[in-house]
Amino acid sequence: MKRLAQHALFWPSATLVLLLLVNAVFNPSFLALTWRDGHLFGNLIDILNRAAPLMIVSLGMTLVIAIRGLDISVGAVVAIAATVAALLVGGGFSADGAAASEHPLWMALGAALLIAAACGLWNGLLVVKAGMQPIVATLILMVAGRGVAQLLTDGQIITVYYAPYYVLGSGFLLGLPVALWIAALLWVALQLFTTRTALGLFIRAIGGNPEAARVAGVRASGIALCVYTFCGFSAGVAGLIISSNVKSADANSAGQLLELDAILAVTLGGTALTGGRFSLAGTVLGALIIQTLTSTIYSLGVPPEVTLVVKAALVFAVMLLQSAEFRALVMRVVRPRAGTA
Amino acid sequence: MNDRAIVLEARGISRAFPGVQALAGVDLTLRAGEVHALMGQNGAGKSTLIKVLTGLCPPDAGEIKLFDRSNGGQVIALHSPQQAQRLGISAVHQESHLLPNLSVAENICAGRYPRRPWPRGGGIDWPETRRRARELLGKLGIDLDVTQLAGGMPAAVQQLAAVARAVAGDARVLILDEPTSSLDADEVQALFRLIRTLRDQGVAILFVTHFLDQVYEICQRITVLRNGRLVGEYACDQLDARGLVAAMVGREVAEAHKSHAHAPAAATAPAALAARNLSRRGVLKPMDVQVRRGEVLGIAGLLGSGRTELARLLFALDRRDSGGIDVDGRPVRLENPGDALRLGLGFCPEDRKQDGIVAELPVRENIVLALQARMGLAKFLTRAQQRALAEKLVAALGIKTASIETPIGQLSGGNQQKAIIARWLATDPRVLILDEPTRGVDVAAKQELMNEILKLAAGGTAVLFISAEIEEVVRVSDRIVVLRDRAKAGELPGEAGEDAVYSMIAGDA
Numbered sequence: 001m002k003r004l005a006q007h008a009l010f011w012p013s014a015t016l017v018l019l020l021l022v023n024a025v026f027n028p029s030f031l032a033l034t035w036r037d038g039h040l041f042g043n044l045i046d047i048l049n050r051a052a053p054l055m056i057v058s059l060g061m062t063l064v065i066a067i068r069g070l071d072i073s074v075g076a077v078v079a080i081a082a083t084v085a086a087l088l089v090g091g092g093f094s095a096d097g098a099a100a101s102e103h104p105l106w107m108a109l110g111a112a113l114l115i116a117a118a119c120g121l122w123n124g125l126l127v128v129k130a131g132m133q134p135i136v137a138t139l140i141l142m143v144a145g146r147g148v149a150q151l152l153t154d155g156q157i158i159t160v161y162y163a164p165y166y167v168l169g170s171g172f173l174l175g176l177p178v179a180l181w182i183a184a185l186l187w188v189a190l191q192l193f194t195t196r197t198a199l200g201l202f203i204r205a206i207g208g209n210p211e212a213a214r215v216a217g218v219r220a221s222g223i224a225l226c227v228y229t230f231c232g233f234s235a236g237v238a239g240l241i242i243s244s245n246v247k248s249a250d251a252n253s254a255g256q257l258l259e260l261d262a263i264l265a266v267t268l269g270g271t272a273l274t275g276g277r278f279s280l281a282g283t284v285l286g287a288l289i290i291q292t293l294t295s296t297i298y299s300l301g302v303p304p305e306v307t308l309v310v311k312a313a314l315v316f317a318v319m320l321l322q323s324a325e326f327r328a329l330v331m332r333v334v335r336p337r338a339g340t341a
Numbered sequence: 342m343n344d345r346a347i348v349l350e351a352r353g354i355s356r357a358f359p360g361v362q363a364l365a366g367v368d369l370t371l372r373a374g375e376v377h378a379l380m381g382q383n384g385a386g387k388s389t390l391i392k393v394l395t396g397l398c399p400p401d402a403g404e405i406k407l408f409d410r411s412n413g414g415q416v417i418a419l420h421s422p423q424q425a426q427r428l429g430i431s432a433v434h435q436e437s438h439l440l441p442n443l444s445v446a447e448n449i450c451a452g453r454y455p456r457r458p459w460p461r462g463g464g465i466d467w468p469e470t471r472r473r474a475r476e477l478l479g480k481l482g483i484d485l486d487v488t489q490l491a492g493g494m495p496a497a498v499q500q501l502a503a504v505a506r507a508v509a510g511d512a513r514v515l516i517l518d519e520p521t522s523s524l525d526a527d528e529v530q531a532l533f534r535l536i537r538t539l540r541d542q543g544v545a546i547l548f549v550t551h552f553l554d555q556v557y558e559i560c561q562r563i564t565v566l567r568n569g570r571l572v573g574e575y576a577c578d579q580l581d582a583r584g585l586v587a588a589m590v591g592r593e594v595a596e597a598h599k600s601h602a603h604a605p606a607a608a609t610a611p612a613a614l615a616a617r618n619l620s621r622r623g624v625l626k627p628m629d630v631q632v633r634r635g636e637v638l639g640i641a642g643l644l645g646s647g648r649t650e651l652a653r654l655l656f657a658l659d660r661r662d663s664g665g666i667d668v669d670g671r672p673v674r675l676e677n678p679g680d681a682l683r684l685g686l687g688f689c690p691e692d693r694k695q696d697g698i699v700a701e702l703p704v705r706e707n708i709v710l711a712l713q714a715r716m717g718l719a720k721f722l723t724r725a726q727q728r729a730l731a732e733k734l735v736a737a738l739g740i741k742t743a744s745i746e747t748p749i750g751q752l753s754g755g756n757q758q759k760a761i762i763a764r765w766l767a768t769d770p771r772v773l774i775l776d777e778p779t780r781g782v783d784v785a786a787k788q789e790l791m792n793e794i795l796k797l798a799a800g801g802t803a804v805l806f807i808s809a810e811i812e813e814v815v816r817v818s819d820r821i822v823v824l825r826d827r828a829k830a831g832e833l834p835g836e837a838g839e840d841a842v843y844s845m846i847a848g849d850a
Contacts, residue, residue: 217682
């Protein structure tokens, strides 16, 4: 039990289980899963599905934070990718009245992802070549990116009627949401990538001890570029899922404040913001905790005007639970003589 | 000279830290109008003694007496730098701690700004601040615009201002902790002029440095520490540089007893690594160094002599201001550690924790890191290849670890060091630079490391061996380059013996 409690993922897991139990108490059918129309349905599936974009963004963010960087532009990149894809698919109809795509779907998705990756590369160049502080470098795109997206759409919300576009955000594959498959795929790929490839080894070495990596001949700048580019790419994937899910692209609100949720997810998962050892699994748990929190607030029927306050209070409680210092303090108060026994 | 008034007397000062007795019964006497050198190797206890004297770290035992002009000495208990300062004990540390965004005047008066009287609104009286700063600098013979920002001034000028700030509150004891380590020759002279001025005003000055010639230039008396113990107090004219080195390293200089039977490549073969006119301003004066295949080149010198700096320049960890590098007789481009790696150089850094290991990664990944960095991103070593390589090197070097998957941070110092050497052996280096590979390693492991180094050279690798322990350098080296005050003092054959090395370090050969 003690060794289990020392595992890096113990507290994030415990937090998630606790949140789910709280929900189950208030809503006994919360944990129920049903099979309908060839798909799995239930609150849990819903949480997983909704958490998918955050998971994807947070996975990219984890690597950036691991090499002691930060990317606060991911929300804006989500908006850009969503807008580009929606523009290229278009809101038009063909002559027979059926929804049609202006450009092939693969081209729209590919272009959106390419531009998202280019955004990431831009961030990387500012950090590596121009020597800017990561938070400042990515602040530029955070502010400007949403503006660019609004410029592209003339400030309008683009609605997409072309049904194949909906698959990413609301389709199902083998009974599970497509978005969940994408997130899971990305996670597994990244897990293998970071443990089995040279780039992965370098990312972990730089995160663990940048100076030692430099002395060993690892060139940090190229690796940082790769990592920022990937973070942009993953934000692009999330942007596609989000816009596909709502069947439209809103340059103003797509991915709003997503960067903060992503940073929170990474932190909840046990990766320090100062870099170093990171945990992809922890990040996935962190994203699930955040989405469960949101769902909990809805299922408890909290009035909309106090939602933010309740969420803040819950985040506060979760962070306290995860703080080793706070737990030690509680233990001292609860069992004052435990130390001397 | 003994008739000068004693200002501060410390007796039997002891202080332990977990696992180390940093100071054991050390005495120190400072006299008015004298510059007193505090000498010792790394870990001798100099820093701890300074911390005790400035109130940063109370001693476990011993007492400090402060003598007033009138009384016969009063025992004081120091518990904070502020309190030490009020008693007249000030210190200036290696890197001057001026606040770069404040003006010189603001820095000098920081913490004791003159106030305007209440009728005029209270607050800081800036004209008075500037006037006081000017007056102080004038008394010390420093000509400086006190309204300039401190950050924009050269390091030496900042150092002068820092000294001025330290003596502003009527310091009677001034402690200078390696004040010259980042200054060039002219700047050192400017600082010395200031030190002489203060000395003549009756301040007792404790001067810590690694530069022997500076000791003899400015000091009247020397206290030598070794391993936390007092070796002795000497008058400068009674202890020559050689005697001082011997006192610091603690070994009566004896005949060498080394012989190892392997022949380096013929002197006519091009050097595996040669540096011509290698220098970096304020760090290393221009020097030539070369090492041949199969040769162990020892680098000897005291701390601060430029040993580590030379190694870092050769591996392009720091940028050189001048100098060409040849590998196997051909000029090469060597601008960063990545270049060095590709040219077949290897470097085991002095500070293992900071620059060597990635503590949380397993031994296996720490070992393959440099090889993988040379292979680049496209080709990567499979798990099986990594395991085979790590297993082989762990066995070859006798690295004691539970498994090759153990995080390297859990290994003992000696085994971490071996693993870092293994990292470079994996790249099959042409030239291996070892900066203090035996530091913090126990005796048995030291012996094993030295044997490994000899084996490497026997296998044709050119080895550059740097160590603070002269005895070790003499034992393994075919040739020894001696450094003194960031310049090459000379070269000696490996058979020369410790005696010759000490003489050359001391500068009398």
